[in-house]
Amino acid sequence: MSLEEIRAFSSELLAAYARNGAPRSLVIDLQQRRLARLLEVARGTRAYRDLHRLRDAPIVDKARLMARFDDHVVDGRPSRVHAFAFLGQARPGALLDQRHIVTTTSGTTGEVGVFVVDAPGFARLRATVFARIFRGQLRPEGFALLLRRRYRMSFVVALGGHTMTAVLALRMPRIGGIVADVRALSIDDPLPLLVASLNAAPPLLLHSYATVLEVLAHEALRGRLRIQPEIVTAGSEPLTQQARAVVGAAFPGAALVETWGATEHVGLATACPLGHLHLNEDAALVEAVDADDRPVADGSWSERVLVTNLLNHAQPLLRYRLDDRVRIEGTPCPCGSPLRRVEIVGRTDDVVYLDDGRGFQVHAPIPFEIALLGVPGLLQFALVHEEQNRLRVSIVIEEGADGVVVADLVCERLERYFADHGLTPFVSFVIEETATLSRHARSKKLRQITSRVPRPTGNTLVPAAQRRRHSPEQSS
Numbered sequence: 365m366s367l368e369e370i371r372a373f374s375s376e377l378l379a380a381y382a383r384n385g386a387p388r389s390l391v392i393d394l395q396q397r398r399l400a401r402l403l404e405v406a407r408g409t410r411a412y413r414d415l416h417r418l419r420d421a422p423i424v425d426k427a428r429l430m431a432r433f434d435d436h437v438v439d440g441r442p443s444r445v446h447a448f449a450f451l452g453q454a455r456p457g458a459l460l461d462q463r464h465i466v467t468t469t470s471g472t473t474g475e476v477g478v479f480v481v482d483a484p485g486f487a488r489l490r491a492t493v494f495a496r497i498f499r500g501q502l503r504p505e506g507f508a509l510l511l512r513r514r515y516r517m518s519f520v521v522a523l524g525g526h527t528m529t530a531v532l533a534l535r536m537p538r539i540g541g542i543v544a545d546v547r548a549l550s551i552d553d554p555l556p557l558l559v560a561s562l563n564a565a566p567p568l569l570l571h572s573y574a575t576v577l578e579v580l581a582h583e584a585l586r587g588r589l590r591i592q593p594e595i596v597t598a599g600s601e602p603l604t605q606q607a608r609a610v611v612g613a614a615f616p617g618a619a620l621v622e623t624w625g626a627t628e629h630v631g632l633a634t635a636c637p638l639g640h641l642h643l644n645e646d647a648a649l650v651e652a653v654d655a656d657d658r659p660v661a662d663g664s665w666s667e668r669v670l671v672t673n674l675l676n677h678a679q680p681l682l683r684y685r686l687d688d689r690v691r692i693e694g695t696p697c698p699c700g701s702p703l704r705r706v707e708i709v710g711r712t713d714d715v716v717y718l719d720d721g722r723g724f725q726v727h728a729p730i731p732f733e734i735a736l737l738g739v740p741g742l743l744q745f746a747l748v749h750e751e752q753n754r755l756r757v758s759i760v761i762e763e764g765a766d767g768v769v770v771a772d773l774v775c776e777r778l779e780r781y782f783a784d785h786g787l788t789p790f791v792s793f794v795i796e797e798t799a800t801l802s803r804h805a806r807s808k809k810l811r812q813i814t815s816r817v818p819r820p821t822g823n824t825l826v827p828a829a830q831r832r833r834h835s836p837e838q839s840s
């Protein structure tokens with residue numbers, strides 16, 4: 365088995381790396397061949413027994429997939445019962461029946477999802493991501509050498525459950541020290557211990573959640589964390605402007621690479637050296653669709669996406685619905701990649717809808733982040749929309765900074781933000797200082813912007829910036 369996995373990983377790594385600069389037609393050719401093979405494999409399931417074309421595949425979401433679990437796995441294996449029992453007993457990253465990787469979603473959106481992928485397919489998926497992460501770092505000759513030197517990587521992630529990040533961190537060492545020396549560090553460890561572990565074996569590649577990278581970057585700026593990674597990769601959470609700036613300052617020699625993945629597909633997109641996310645079209649088909657699952661044009665924002673995982677031959681995922689809003693760019697990126705660019709919103713942060721007395725304004729997370737960007741002494745913040753137009757802002761203060769001064773600055777910035785949007789008389793907020801921000805119990809993701817207020821219905825929604833242009837005269 366593991367030899368097959370190593371072979372799949374190595375060959376896909378080199379081939380996918382070569383495709384970084386290949387003509388688009390070659391990528392599309394491969395995509396279509398992989399799709400044809402996937403459909404053939406999918407006919408081995410009860411759900412897709414008679415399926416011939418992707419467009420005839422019914423749209424699947426997590427609830428449907430979980431309800432009909434046994435129908436969606438090839439040859440009916442592993443069964444739902446078998447997979448759930450395995451999750452209860454096995455360590456994350458272990459193989460079920462010597463051939464299947466099993467992962468679960470965090471359950472942030474309702475029911476927990478359980479996903480199965482064949483080990484070679486999983487190896488190819490992650491190889492594709494690595495090939496994109498290493499793009500621009502090495503020439504092809506150097507890249508071949510990479511396979512022969514032990515490249516040290518550290519994953520600082522939640523290791524408790526069978527989440528995709530835990531499996532990614534823990535599965536790699538079992539692929540063998542041939543490809544890399546991979547360390548998995550738990551974000552539940554106290555910070556001084558994490559710093560000491562990283563210092564003891566400095567990684568060339570450091571992977572974590574964006575907010576954790578931010579914390580580690582501050583440790584580096586204070587001189588406690590002494591590593592010089594070549595590559596820093598961020599996943600699972602949006603990479604905020606603030607995180608980008610701090611990580612850049614702390615690790616000036618490193619390329620900071622953002623990734624977009626899901627439990628259902630580990631490598632949907634990877635950022636290019638210019639910082640644009642590109643779809644991994646050789647491993648996935650991503651359809652941007654509206655609320656009725658109809659395709660939206662390139663350059664328009666979708667309501668959600670339909671993902672077809674081209675490399676999972678155990679539980680074929682065809683036109684699987686994810687709630688991410690994306691915008692796919694049809695024109696080529698100046699970086700020269702044959703893969704299309706994609707922008708994503710709403711990955712973990714919520715959109716906040718604020719009532720300005722005439723209707724609801726839509727506030728995306730990024731403007732809030734920018735409003736609080738560069739407040740001296742502010743380490744992290746979390747904003748919760750608790751009741752309609754009432755917000756709570758939790759702030760974490762940098763060591764040695766004055767909490768009262770920082771809170772005043774945050775207050776000033778937010779007041780200005782709401783005044784700019786004509787919301788001053790309508791919106792109230794409280795600021796509280798806290799030692800740490802709480803993470804989601806299972807996923808350990810930190811949500812910077814959370815809304816507990818239901819999304820308003822009707823046609824009264826206006827993007828905040830647009831509303832501001834049309835009604836400039838309302839600030840106090």
Ligand SMILES: [Zn+2]
Pocket residue numbers: 636637638639640642697698699700701
């Ligand atoms: Zn690019």
